Amino acid sequence: MAQESQRFFNENEQDVLEEILLHRRDVRGNHFKKDSISKEDIDRILQAGLSAPSVGFSQPWEFVLIHDQKTKQAVKASFQQENEKAVHEFTDVKKQEYIKLKLEGVTEAPLNMAVFYKPKNEPVLGQTSMPNMGKYSVVCAIQNMWLMARSLNIGMGWVSILDPEQVKKILNAPSENQLIGYLCFGYTNMFYNKPELEIKKWDYKKLQEEVVIQEKYS
Numbered sequence: 262m263a264q265e266s267q268r269f270f271n272e273n274e275q276d277v278l279e280e281i282l283l284h285r286r287d288v289r290g291n292h293f294k295k296d297s298i299s300k301e302d303i304d305r306i307l308q309a310g311l312s313a314p315s316v317g318f319s320q321p322w323e324f325v326l327i328h329d330q331k332t333k334q335a336v337k338a339s340f341q342q343e344n345e346k347a348v349h350e351f352t353d354v355k356k357q358e359y360i361k362l363k364l365e366g367v368t369e370a371p372l373n374m375a376v377f378y379k380p381k382n383e384p385v386l387g388q389t390s391m392p393n394m395g396k397y398s399v400v401c402a403i404q405n406m407w408l409m410a411r412s413l414n415i416g417m418g419w420v421s422i423l424d425p426e427q428v429k430k431i432l433n434a435p436s437e438n439q440l441i442g443y444l445c446f447g448y449t450n451m452f453y454n455k456p457e458l459e460i461k462k463w464d465y466k467k468l469q470e471e472v473v474i475q476e477k478y479s
């Protein structure tokens with residue numbers, strides 16, 4: 262235990278982490294290979310999730326692993342329904358661009374994972390003033406898994422164009438659970454070097470000076 266807390270990282274290790282962070286990408290359906298993900302890799306991804314920080318060490322997460330194609334098809338139907346509605350939120354050029362985007366990989370990905378927030382029935386240390394902290398903790402777990410998957414050259418895509426209540430129904434999820442992320446995982450032979458939405462000019466990458474404020478807002 263004491264030894265573990267003495268772990269310091271060298272420059273090479275720091276560079277590797279930076280590389281993984283910079284090359285993490287959202288991978289969508291057109292880039293997943295069919296090969297199933299090994300149990301060893303799934304466990305490493307899950308362990309990364311379980312190692313995430315959580316408010317008051319509450320670990321308020323549950324992970325549903327989905328291999329069944331029928332379940333994926335039901336979730337895909339929810340995506341199609343929600344995406345139909347989403348198209349109408351955009352107008353003119355953006356609408357035309359939106360229609361062309363591939364925004365999920367539910368049926369193509371060998372593994373889907375629904376990640377839930379499971380609220381506690383008692384006060385949680387650190388969550389007494391800001392009730393969303395538990396949900397943010399689940400997002401930390403998702404990010405850990407995204408990075409671990411990337412280090413294993415496994416692509417992950419986050420699909421949020423879904424009706425969360427419909428997904429809960431499909432998965433028989435307990436009523437108190439809240440869907441935080443619906444994730445698609447699969448091996449892939451290509452990772453973009455930049456966000457696909459940047460390459461396709463949907464939006465530009467913000468610069469540090471645009472988002473960092475020194476001391477106070479003026």
Ligand SMILES: Cc1cc2nc3c(=O)[nH]c(=O)nc-3n(C[C@H](O)[C@H](O)[C@H](O)COP(=O)(O)O)c2cc1C
Pocket residue numbers: 285286287288289363364365419420421422455456457458459
């Ligand atoms: C909370 C969250 C929800 C997202 N939902 C979707 C989605 O529904 N469909 C999609 O194609 N990408 C989704 N993404 C991926 C983003 O589009 C992507 O992260 C962003 O364009 C930057 O690209 P990168 O992750 O490859 O760096 C989501 C990402 C996050 C963090």
